[in-house]
Amino acid sequence: MPMTYRMARNPMPEGPVSWWFDDAMKGEEGDPPVRLAGPLQADVAIVGGGYTGLWAALTLKQRAPALKVAVLEAGLCGSQASGKNGGLVSGYFADLPRLVDNLGADRAVRVVKAGSLAQDALRACCEPFKADLWWRGDGVVKVSTAEAHDSKVDTLVLTPRELGFPDQAVALSREDLQTMCASPRFRKGVLFREGAVVHPARLVRHLRREAVRAGVQVFERSPARAVEGRERHVVRCDAGHVVARDVVLAVNAALTDWPQARPYVTNFSSYALMTEPAPDVLRGMNWENGPGISDLRMFLHYFRTTPDGRVLMGSGSGPLAYGGRRPKSLTSDPAASERAIAGLRWLFPALAGVAVAAVWGGAIDVASDHLPFFGTISGTRIHYASGYSGHGVNTSWIGGQCLASLVLDRSDEWSTSPFCSRSRPRFPPEPWRYLGGRAIRGAILASEQAEVAGRKPGRLVRFAAAVPRALNMKVGTR
Numbered sequence: 408m409p410m411t412y413r414m415a416r417n418p419m420p421e422g423p424v425s426w427w428f429d430d431a432m433k434g435e436e437g438d439p440p441v442r443l444a445g446p447l448q449a450d451v452a453i454v455g456g457g458y459t460g461l462w463a464a465l466t467l468k469q470r471a472p473a474l475k476v477a478v479l480e481a482g483l484c485g486s487q488a489s490g491k492n493g494g495l496v497s498g499y500f501a502d503l504p505r506l507v508d509n510l511g512a513d514r515a516v517r518v519v520k521a522g523s524l525a526q527d528a529l530r531a532c533c534e535p536f537k538a539d540l541w542w543r544g545d546g547v548v549k550v551s552t553a554e555a556h557d558s559k560v561d562t563l564v565l566t567p568r569e570l571g572f573p574d575q576a577v578a579l580s581r582e583d584l585q586t587m588c589a590s591p592r593f594r595k596g597v598l599f600r601e602g603a604v605v606h607p608a609r610l611v612r613h614l615r616r617e618a619v620r621a622g623v624q625v626f627e628r629s630p631a632r633a634v635e636g637r638e639r640h641v642v643r644c645d646a647g648h649v650v651a652r653d654v655v656l657a658v659n660a661a662l663t664d665w666p667q668a669r670p671y672v673t674n675f676s677s678y679a680l681m682t683e684p685a686p687d688v689l690r691g692m693n694w695e696n697g698p699g700i701s702d703l704r705m706f707l708h709y710f711r712t713t714p715d716g717r718v719l720m721g722s723g724s725g726p727l728a729y730g731g732r733r734p735k736s737l738t739s740d741p742a743a744s745e746r747a748i749a750g751l752r753w754l755f756p757a758l759a760g761v762a763v764a765a766v767w768g769g770a771i772d773v774a775s776d777h778l779p780f781f782g783t784i785s786g787t788r789i790h791y792a793s794g795y796s797g798h799g800v801n802t803s804w805i806g807g808q809c810l811a812s813l814v815l816d817r818s819d820e821w822s823t824s825p826f827c828s829r830s831r832p833r834f835p836p837e838p839w840r841y842l843g844g845r846a847i848r849g850a851i852l853a854s855e856q857a858e859v860a861g862r863k864p865g866r867l868v869r870f871a872a873a874v875p876r877a878l879n880m881k882v883g884t885r
């Protein structure tokens with residue numbers, strides 16, 4: 408086991424700043440970032456100032472107020488995925504069928520209950536500031552936009568009921584859907600009551616303020632370059648270092664090429680756009696408020712409105728990366744941006760005249776079984792978070808609980824949960840992972856395109872799209 412762990416030189420490729428982050432920073436001109444300069448002693452050094460790092464910091468201060476906790480962020484807190492996402496806050500009810508397949512019913516229910524605790528915690532955090540954080544707790548909806556997806560809706564409605572949650576998933580007819588968001592593409596859907604939407608970048612900047620208020624030292628524009636030592640660690644930055652007993656790596660997709668993470672996680676990307684305001688058009692579509700929505704493609708579209716009458720549309724169809732790396736295509740890929748725009752125009756013809764204000768992309772750390780995992784590198788006090796798989800607004804709170812339990816050496820509901828204790832399948836090694844992943848992704852995109860156009864996908868495409876399931880893989884299965 409090496410004594411020095413080198414961090415990625417460039418944690419993330421430059422790409423367009425998200426509309427959310429731009430908007431959130433407007434109120435913060437007078438609050439300049441503090442850089443780490445010189446040596447610092449702490450109990451815990453947290454690398455990464457997104458939701459995960461900040462929830463971990465806040466949880467540690469709640470559970471052990473005397474701890475000295477420092478957060479080191481390469482850019483500005485929330486400038487990566489936590490400030491780029493769709494702001495759909497959902498627990499695990501929509502994942503229940505897959506969780507039961509992967510983990511069995513008992514552990515699947517444990518995961519779902521953790522998601523509900525996270526939802527309660529986010530609500531408690533956001534409700535008092537709901538006007539500023541654009542928090543709206545109306546649930547989240549999954550819609551079918553192709554005949555091939557209709558049966559998935561039925562499974563999503565039935566599974567929570569069968570496992571003892573009779574009220575969580577509500578079946579929606581085509582007519583029900585039109586009264587909450589009129590789209591000629593919607594066929595049927597399911598409402599998950601516990602979901603919400605939020606302004607993602609204002610949320611992460613709010614967590615940063617709360618962390619500072621709780622006594623956490625937050626350093627921005629302070630990339631960690633290396634972590635040294637075994638029992639007491641030194642985190643090296645350009646102009647200083649932190650000596651700490653525990654280190655938490657909350658760096659999201661920048662962890663994916665670490666040897667400890669690489670077999671279990673790979674980088675994909677998601678692209679999102681924000682329209683210009685169009686409140687009158689939205690009113691005509693019955694879509695001024697309401698839940699966040701996503702379709703049932705594997706490379707899904709996700710969409711929601713904002714209080715100032717905009718639409719956010721995302722597409723999870725961005726490129727994947729070789730060997731856990733972070734190429735520029737993860738943050739600026741014209742074809743993926745076009746797919747997000749095409750999704751907006753196809754789903755909502757009524758928005759044809761509404762201009763797009765901004766498009767951006769971000770990396771998604773996809774776990775081999777689609778569930779995040781938290782752990783400690785053996786023989787060290789370095790703890791890590793990985794594998795949110797595009798579902799991190801709610802689950803990063805779970806990450807904060809699990810990481811705090813690992814730091815505090817507690818054997819509790821978090822450190823023994825499936826997030827920390829399950830065994831995970833391995834991805835195939837490179838180059839097969841990348842080459843196979845690319846081929847299957849292309850086939851699934853083509854197949855889903857044919858399905859929503861009402862065509863039967865070609866035989867070769869159907870064959871390639873079915874490969875992951877035939878091989879009993881957990882990622883890429885439809």
Ligand SMILES: Cc1cc2nc3c(=O)[nH]c(=O)nc-3n(C[C@H](O)[C@H](O)[C@H](O)COP(=O)(O)OP(=O)(O)OC[C@H]3O[C@@H](n4cnc5c(N)ncnc54)[C@H](O)[C@@H]3O)c2cc1C
Pocket residue numbers: 414415418419454455456457458459460479480481482483484485486487488489490491492493494495496497629630631632657658659660661677678679709721767768769770771792795796797798799800801802803
């Ligand atoms: C376009 C897009 C849409 C999404 N939509 C949704 C959604 O609607 N709902 C949902 O639940 N999830 C969504 N997600 C996923 C969700 O945003 C993430 O899972 C979540 O933000 C992860 O939080 P994090 O703190 O782990 O990562 P991040 O927010 O990426 O934070 C990691 C931080 O670590 C920093 N860092 C990296 N390396 C270093 C270093 N060496 N030194 C110091 N700092 C470092 C980075 O700068 C970064 O700020 C989406 C993601 C994307 C990209």
